[in-house]
Structure formats: C-alpha cells, structure tokens
Amino acid sequence: MTQLLEILGCQYPIIQGPIGQLNDPKMVAAVSEAGAFGVLALGFITDTEKVRQMVNEVKELTDKPFGANLMIAMNPNNEAILEILAEAGVKVVTTSAGSPKKIYPKIKELGLKGLHVTLTAQLAAKATDADGIIVSGMESGGLRTNRPESTNLILVPVVCDMVDVPVVAAGGIADRRGYQAALALGAQGVQIGTAFLASEESPASKAWKEAIVGCPEAGTALLPLGRMTMRTIINPKLEELMASSKDFSQEYNLGDAYQAWSTGDFDRFPAGAGQISALIKDIRPIKDIIEGMIS
Ligand SMILES: Cc1cc2nc3c(=O)[nH]c(=O)nc-3n(C[C@H](O)[C@H](O)[C@H](O)COP(=O)(O)O)c2cc1C
Structure with missing residues (x-):
C-alpha cells in the first residue's frame, strides 16, 4: 500500500x-x-x-x-x-x-x-x-x-x-x-x-456541464483577474476580447462567476474548467x- x-x-x-x-x-x-x-x-x-x-x-x-x-x-x-x-x-x-x-x-x-x-x-x-x-x-x-x-x-x-x-x-x-x-x-x-x-x-448547471462536454482541444484560456487568472472555456465574447488588442482585464468580475455558471450566462463570466475538457465527451x-x- x-x-x-x-x-x-x-x-x-x-x-x-x-x-x-x-x-x-x-x-x-x-x-x-x-x-x-x-x-x-x-x-x-x-x-x-x-x-x-x-x-x-x-x-x-x-x-x-x-x-x-x-x-x-x-x-x-x-x-x-x-x-x-x-x-x-x-x-x-x-x-x-x-x-x-x-x-x-x-x-x-x-x-x-x-x-x-x-x-x-x-x-x-x-x-x-x-x-x-x-x-x-x-x-x-x-x-x-x-x-x-x-x-x-x-x-x-x-x-x-x-x-x-x-x-x-x-x-x-x-x-x-x-x-x-x-x-x-x-x-x-x-x-x-x-x-x-x-x-x-x-x-453544476446543465449549461456548465454542456460547455465542458462541447469544449474542443485548445478551447480554454486563462482569464486575467488582476494578479490572478482563471482557466475558462472560450466563448464568442471572450474570443473577440482576446483577438482585440485592448486590455480586457476589467471586463469580468470573479464575484459574478457562480451566478453566471449556474444560469449559463457565460458572457457575464465564462465557464470555469480545465484543459482536460477536451477529453470529456x-x-x-x-x-x-x-x-x-x-x-
Ligand atoms: C471551476 C473550478 C473551480 C475551482 N475552485 C477551486 C477552489 O475553490 N479551491 C481549490 O482548492 N481548487 C479549486 N479548483 C481546482 C480543483 O479542485 C482541481 O484541483 C483542478 O480542477 C484539477 O484540474 P482538472 O480540472 O484538470 O481536473 C477549481 C477548479 C475548477 C474547474
């Protein structure tokens, strides 16, 4: 043992x-x-x-x-x-x-x-x-x-x-x-x-679980939150922010995460999940x- x-x-x-x-x-x-x-x-x-x-x-x-x-x-x-x-x-x-x-x-x-x-x-x-x-x-x-x-x-x-x-x-x-x-x-x-x-x-909400199941390889990113970051699933809004050259570190508030995740409002705060989501089918x-x- x-x-x-x-x-x-x-x-x-x-x-x-x-x-x-x-x-x-x-x-x-x-x-x-x-x-x-x-x-x-x-x-x-x-x-x-x-x-x-x-x-x-x-x-x-x-x-x-x-x-x-x-x-x-x-x-x-x-x-x-x-x-x-x-x-x-x-x-x-x-x-x-x-x-x-x-x-x-x-x-x-x-x-x-x-x-x-x-x-x-x-x-x-x-x-x-x-x-x-x-x-x-x-x-x-x-x-x-x-x-x-x-x-x-x-x-x-x-x-x-x-x-x-x-x-x-x-x-x-x-x-x-x-x-x-x-x-x-x-x-x-x-x-x-x-x-x-x-x-x-x-x-977890159905929307959150489905976001994980639907996440492709390289489908997560580290969301900037001041001195911290959080690994989240990339969605269209986040993709757009990432593609722009603007600093979007003030765009999301960690305090909103659980409300957003339970309602599936991922524009408010993208779904939290690891890179392993790509293997969860x-x-x-x-x-x-x-x-x-x-x-
Ligand atoms: C959405 C989310 C929230 C998490 N919150 C915490 C937390 O509050 N405290 C903590 O110690 N770890 C937290 N973790 C880390 C997990 O406990 C675990 O160590 C991590 O998810 C392992 O990596 P995996 O997602 O690839 O399995 C969180 C992970 C996720 C996905």
Whole structure:
C-alpha cells in the first residue's frame, strides 16, 4: 500500500477536487462510495452549523472515508471548522489558497492529516508541515496566477524529486491514460476537478456541464483577474476580447462567476474548467469515471 492510500484510507488514490462554492454532500458520498476520496468544499462556508450539517449528511450516505478542503486565506472560521471535522471523525483535509503555516499547527494539534495544494515547486518546498503535496499544473481548472507556470509533465517530477511526502497530481486527468501518466511521473495519486464537475451527480448547471462536454482541444484560456487568472472555456465574447488588442482585464468580475455558471450566462463570466475538457465527451456517473481511470 502506498503512503498516500494509508493516509486517505480509501481504495483508489483519486481525490475529489473542490470547485469553489459548488458543493453537494451527495456527490461527495458518491465519490467515496465508488472507492475514491470524496471532499467537501468548505472554502467559502463560514457558518459552522452548516458545516456540521453537511458532514452529517455525507456520513448518513456513506461509511467510507471522506475529507474536506479548507481555503486558508478565504475563510476566517477554519480553526472552528477543523474542530467540527475532527469531532465528526474526518481524518484528512486538503488545504489550498494560502500559507500552510497558518493552519497546519491546528491540523496537527487535532491529529488530522493534511495535503496541501500548490501551483509551483517553490511553494511546495515551503509546505514542510503537510503530510502530502497536491501539485496543480497550469492545465488545471480553477484559479491560477499571472506568473509563469509549468504543466504537470514538468511540475510533478520536479516536486517528487524535492519532497519526501506523497505527491498528488491535479490537472489534466479524466481517464486511464492521464491517471497512469501521473503515476508514471512519480505521483502516488490524482486530484480530479473538471471531470467530476461534469459528472451526472454534480450539482453544476446543465449549461456548465454542456460547455465542458462541447469544449474542443485548445478551447480554454486563462482569464486575467488582476494578479490572478482563471482557466475558462472560450466563448464568442471572450474570443473577440482576446483577438482585440485592448486590455480586457476589467471586463469580468470573479464575484459574478457562480451566478453566471449556474444560469449559463457565460458572457457575464465564462465557464470555469480545465484543459482536460477536451477529453470529456459525455456526462457520466462518477462510478463510471473512477472505474474507467483505474481499469
Ligand atoms: C471551476 C473550478 C473551480 C475551482 N475552485 C477551486 C477552489 O475553490 N479551491 C481549490 O482548492 N481548487 C479549486 N479548483 C481546482 C480543483 O479542485 C482541481 O484541483 C483542478 O480542477 C484539477 O484540474 P482538472 O480540472 O484538470 O481536473 C477549481 C477548479 C475548477 C474547474
């Protein structure tokens, strides 16, 4: 058994990637029931009672292990949330969007394990308290930086050579080929965002899932958002803006993203998704996606 599977306690080293405010205990339970590691996205949930409810809902649906993602810089209630998770018997959290130094003392105090998400090798080197590193190459969906970044083909082996803890590859994986490639690069597991986002059980809108299924190769771009960027699916409005020489960095507001994605108003904010959308051809049950990967 790998170190990562020992930490996660599940059958397959496949972790559900958090998708911002998109959250559904049923989907988390479906991932865990299928043998992978379901993760509640708690990055934006500050109401501790709501956290307790969501955790209990997952526990009613599955007795398999699951975890939660905490976005370090986004949520002032992370410490209280960690206490609720520990009380409820959750053993592993993933952490992202902030310095691990702020949260790992509490994770350790509660006897939990933590896997920290980083976008660069430089940041991976700083996550010395984490029990594992999830590296997210530039092909991934989600928020990115506006600085130079590597794909997982480079990032995964570089980080594997640097750290002693298990490495998980996030980005560009939706099938057996991507899964096997990540393991060949030295990762002990994978984190899946876009493929689960477009699954049958996902609470994402039909329009959002269809945008992913319809996305061609080279059909995503990094949308400028100040010092950040977000990988989104190119649509006619975005294509026009990209073709003009004008600076369109003020055109979109990240605060509009979830409303736009839930209504399919992609002119307001283009659909968030990874480059892997090009390989996602239909909306499938989570169990099929996972079985396809490990087959
Ligand atoms: C629309 C979207 C929103 C995301 N939001 C978050 C987030 O709030 N927090 C986080 O840690 N990761 C976030 N991610 C990253 C995913 O958890 C995951 O690491 C990434 O999607 C993996 O790459 P893939 O999309 O190629 O599978 C997001 C990804 C997408 C597609």
